[in-house]
Amino acid sequence: MATSEVTYLGNLRTSNKHLTSGSVILTDAPTDNQGEGLHFSPTDLLSTSLAACMITIMGITARNKNIELGEVEASVTKEMTSNPRRVTTIQIHLKFPDKKYTPQEQDTLKLAAIHCPVAKSLHPDIIQDLKFEFTV
Numbered sequence: 001m002a003t004s005e006v007t008y009l010g011n012l013r014t015s016n017k018h019l020t021s022g023s024v025i026l027t028d029a030p031t032d033n034q035g036e037g038l039h040f041s042p043t044d045l046l047s048t049s050l051a052a053c054m055i056t057i058m059g060i061t062a063r064n065k066n067i068e069l070g071e072v073e074a075s076v077t078k079e080m081t082s083n084p085r086r087v088t089t090i091q092i093h094l095k096f097p098d099k100k101y102t103p104q105e106q107d108t109l110k111l112a113a114i115h116c117p118v119a120k121s122l123h124p125d126i127i128q129d130l131k132f133e134f135t136v
Contacts, residue, residue, distance in 0.1 A: 011036070033085070047078040047090045050128065053118035054092065061112035067105050070097035089127040098135045106134055 007015045012029035013036075027042050029035025040048065051074035062069035072094060079089040094113065101109070110132055113119075119128060 054113035057116040
């Protein structure tokens with residue numbers, strides 16, 4: 001069964017429909033590549049998907065190990081290059097809520113994040129620059 005349907009809307013924009021939920025995400029080409037930049041670009045989604053996947057897998061791990069995860073936030077920055085145009089680096093700064101995590105819990109959550117499916121699916125040439133900020 002298909003996961004999604006992608007439709008070109010013209011003017012370098014696509015509509016991307018998740019078939020199970022009906023949720024729709026629009027994409028635009030970025031302003032530095034002839035687009036309007038009014039929505040996520042496909043490479044923005046790639047980079048954001050990495051952070052979302054990491055947080056999701058940490059949530060699953062926390063649930064299974066009885067760790068209170070709380071509201072984790074991620075700031076995502078992607079770096080591009082040309083010839084060929086591609087993502088070279090994805091920087092993710094994960095900030096954990098103001099609660100104390102034991103060193104073992106911190107290690108467990110970090111390990112879960114770096115082993116998420118998106119992280120393991122990206123080409124090894126893409127640098128995944130991660131920062132984990134726990135309250136001390």
